Amino acid sequence: MQIRQMKLLPEVGSVKPATVFPVLALGLWALQVIGLGIATIPGAKAQSPIIIQFSHVVTADTSKGKAALKFKELAEARTEGKVRVEVYPNSELYKDKEELEALRLGAVQMLAPALSKLGGDFEVFDLPFLFKDHAAFRSVVNGPIGQNMLQKLESRGMKGLGYWDNGFKVFTSNRPLQSVRDFKGLKIRVQASKVLVDQMQKLGAEPVVSPLIDVYKSLKDGRLDGEENTPINIDSQRLHEVQNNLTISNHGYLAYAVVVNKEFWERLPSDIRIALEGALRDATAYENELAEADNKKALEHMRKAGNLNVLALSPQEIKQWRDVLSPVYQDSRAWIDPALVTSVLAATSPP
Ligand code: SIN
Numbered sequence: 111m112q113i114r115q116m117k118l119l120p121e122v123g124s125v126k127p128a129t130v131f132p133v134l135a136l137g138l139w140a141l142q143v144i145g146l147g148i149a150t151i152p153g154a155k156a157q158s159p160i161i162i163q164f165s166h167v168v169t170a171d172t173s174k175g176k177a178a179l180k181f182k183e184l185a186e187a188r189t190e191g192k193v194r195v196e197v198y199p200n201s202e203l204y205k206d207k208e209e210l211e212a213l214r215l216g217a218v219q220m221l222a223p224a225l226s227k228l229g230g231d232f233e234v235f236d237l238p239f240l241f242k243d244h245a246a247f248r249s250v251v252n253g254p255i256g257q258n259m260l261q262k263l264e265s266r267g268m269k270g271l272g273y274w275d276n277g278f279k280v281f282t283s284n285r286p287l288q289s290v291r292d293f294k295g296l297k298i299r300v301q302a303s304k305v306l307v308d309q310m311q312k313l314g315a316e317p318v319v320s321p322l323i324d325v326y327k328s329l330k331d332g333r334l335d336g337e338e339n340t341p342i343n344i345d346s347q348r349l350h351e352v353q354n355n356l357t358i359s360n361h362g363y364l365a366y367a368v369v370v371n372k373e374f375w376e377r378l379p380s381d382i383r384i385a386l387e388g389a390l391r392d393a394t395a396y397e398n399e400l401a402e403a404d405n406k407k408a409l410e411h412m413r414k415a416g417n418l419n420v421l422a423l424s425p426q427e428i429k430q431w432r433d434v435l436s437p438v439y440q441d442s443r444a445w446i447d448p449a450l451v452t453s454v455l456a457a458t459s460p461p
Pocket residue numbers: 167168206222223224276301321322339343
């Protein structure tokens with residue numbers, strides 16, 4: 111099965127045009143390394159703190175945003191000021207795809223991208239209706255499958271430190287989405303993942319890949335008709351203000367890998383690295399505690415805001431959605447290691 115080329119929406123009010131981005135990123139990195147009294151490379155200046163720039167694309171009050179700040183607090187306290195963590199939320203520094211390039215170039219040291227954005231085998235986590243609950247997701251990522259996948263990131267210049275949770279995705283749209291037929295012809299934003307593109311095509315919609323930070327404006331301007339995301343992300347990006355309907359479909363799962371630039375990480379003094387690993391472990395526990403409750407709160411907040419028609423699916427409708435989306439499993443074996451798809455299915459046994 112051939113996935114049609116992803117449609118990419120031109121970036122709105124772009125932070126940095128894609129063509130000049132690598133140059134800017136490299137320039138930023140060079141400035142950090144050669145001057146400004148700041149050492150991003152451990153040991154470059156004996157007295158300077160080691161700076162970890164942690165970039166992400168959601169707001170500071172999301173569970174990921176709060177956990178990034180928790181990591182900062184713990185890392186700085188436990189290294190007694192030898193490390194300073196600068197957190198840049200909500201695409202302040204880089205948008206979705208740019209941040210991975212920035213990490214690769216060493217322009218930032220730490221990210222927590224959605225697994226969809228890591229592409230390749232990580233798209234296995236985008237398969238529709240894969241996990242029945244948060245615990246099912248965690249048992250896969252904390253077991254051999256998830257740990258082996260983090261290990262493989264090393265060949266891409268990243269060190270995977272752990273997984274952070276978010277939760278189940280819902281759809282928002284201008285047209286009520288109850289039956290799978292309601293998707294026909296709608297332009298729906300997805301993250302850059304072939305599984306998500308295929309999913310939208312199976313529903314008869316037109317998938318549009320766009321950075322999260324641009325989605326509000328594109329929905330408002332009518333360049334998009336809808337999108338899928340978790341309640342936390344929809345609420346914090348205020349997407350419900352420019353949409354009429356929300357369908358609690360829980361059709362997919364969104365979570366993160368916390369990654370660092372591998373070279374940076376390996377050059378840290380071992381006592382610092384151990385302290386940071388501990389800080390990350392505790393920030394991870396904190397994030398995983400928050401995510402499920404924060405999604406519930408976000409949904410309630412949007413319901414109370416009053417402008418959304420919130421729809422639930424009946425068991426018959428859920429079955430119809432599953433049936434239409436189930437061929438994505440077979441399709442995905444064309445670009446995800448088929449043995450991985452098989453082992454994830456065996457570990458989750460989706461209905
Ligand atoms: C995120 O949660 O980091 C972003 C997800 C998205 O781009 O929809």
